[in-house]
Amino acid sequence: MLFKLTKICANYGPYHLARLEYAYNKFKAKEWEVFGLELARYEEEYPWQIQVTKSQCKIISVINDCTLEKAKFIRLLYKLISLLNQTSPDAVAISGYARPSMLSAWLWCLWYRKPAILLSETTEDDEPRSWWKEKIKSWLVKRYQAALVGGQPHKRYLIKLGMPADAIFLGYDVVGNHVFHPERIKSLPSPLNKPFFLAINRFITKKNLPFLLSAYAAYRQVLGDKAWDLVLCGDGELRLQLEAKIVAHQLQDYIHLPGFLQQEQLLPYFAHANCFIHTSIQEQWGLVVNEAMAAGLPVLVSKRCGCFEDLVIEGVNGFGFDPTDIEQLTALMLKMSSEEVNLKVMGKASLEHIQNFSPAYFSDGLMQAINYAITH
Known part of the structure; x- marks a missing residue:
């Protein structure tokens, strides 16, 4: 039967x-x-x-x-x-x-x-x-x-x-890990011709995006022209507030807002990002972290994300941080864009670990x- x-x-x-x-x-x-x-x-x-x-x-x-x-x-x-x-x-x-x-x-x-x-x-x-x-x-x-x-x-x-x-x-x-596999997406054209951090969110309060912008502004202040750019994909009710904050910090040339993108449109960003960041103050899980890891990216993930305990192996495929501590995230961004960590090895660890999910x-x-x- x-x-x-x-x-x-x-x-x-x-x-x-x-x-x-x-x-x-x-x-x-x-x-x-x-x-x-x-x-x-x-x-x-x-x-x-x-x-x-x-x-x-x-x-x-x-x-x-x-x-x-x-x-x-x-x-x-x-x-x-x-x-x-x-x-x-x-x-x-x-x-x-x-x-x-x-x-x-x-x-x-x-x-x-x-x-x-x-x-x-x-x-x-x-x-x-x-x-x-x-x-x-x-x-x-x-x-x-x-x-x-x-x-x-x-x-x-x-x-x-x-x-x-x-x-x-x-x-x-x-998620469907195979969709994001580096071998599948690496030949896609790069949306930027320089290194960048990637974040993908709905622009709502719990995603903690003003915090991310403040941390990035502090990071850029330290490194100047050697700093990576930031791509912030998504849209929502806080867009005008975020745009105003970007202008206030004079970061219009370094922070990119391509809007809400369908899965296929996101793939070039996953393919060419150097590191993925997720800063939520509240998050039941955070499936976009799965996607980033499936694309072979090192990850910086808020410890308040439900996925943190299962997906982030501290110092192996990324790091966790307190989503109220701007200095901590700034330090991690500096760490990731220096030669202090091997991004390729970390990305490979992400890819291997996410196969379990x-x-x-x-x-x-x-x-x-x-x-x-x-x-x-």
Whole structure:
């Protein structure tokens, strides 16, 4: 008898697709049918341009005539439940519990006694916690049959909330590493004809970008014309504030803002950057760090990023820093652009380490979570 699994997320982007397609092919050998459900085909927060119809795995959009942000909740809920009834999956992997629509999917599982697998990248300290919310969350988490999480901090948090350790599996936060492999992208033309640091973010408060600009200004003040440039890809509500700060520091010729770029448009920047920086003050994981490492880049990563513990090997493939300490990041930027470290060796270490965090790792973890859920 065919076992049917659906994975629900808000909107399928490039890395969601890489995970789902690998799982589809792996599970097919076990005679499991895997398909994706997304709340909406379009999302303002992440304006990816992905043609899911080209995927070998079936992906169903609950809403496809407006963005997720503009969808009316009652309509979204009705269509989601209708699709779950029509497709009747034997198990459902649900992305988080913050959205009411994801809780609705969990309630559907509860009603029809289908295993619900929680997909989580939440850590204990990625935002302020209140005791009463934690109580509710603990009650909820205990009613999922299993979980697939990003890494060790995420597993520790679910254990603290009351989920059994043996019900929690690793591998949720991965990207399609092969897309970024240096051998694939090294021949792309360089967007700059000089060395540069690379950062890729939405321009929102938690990404801590004014801090990055201050650290870069201090770095440039020390090295002058010998300093590397900074490329800051992305867009968002803080763009005007960041542009004003760049002008105030007179750094217009050295800091480049190419805007929001689709995955393929980012590849030349990954191919030719000298070092990647991620400065978030709060970050559940930080998949862009995976991408940078898959491109063979050394990384400087805020210790408040959920990926830091699992992805950064201090002094081997990069360094961590306190995202409130400008002097510390400035010193690391000086270190990376000096001859004090071997960037090539560090980049190779990044590339080797990130192979442990691949779509295969996701598929293995998901299969373990499902097997646990249906046998307990």
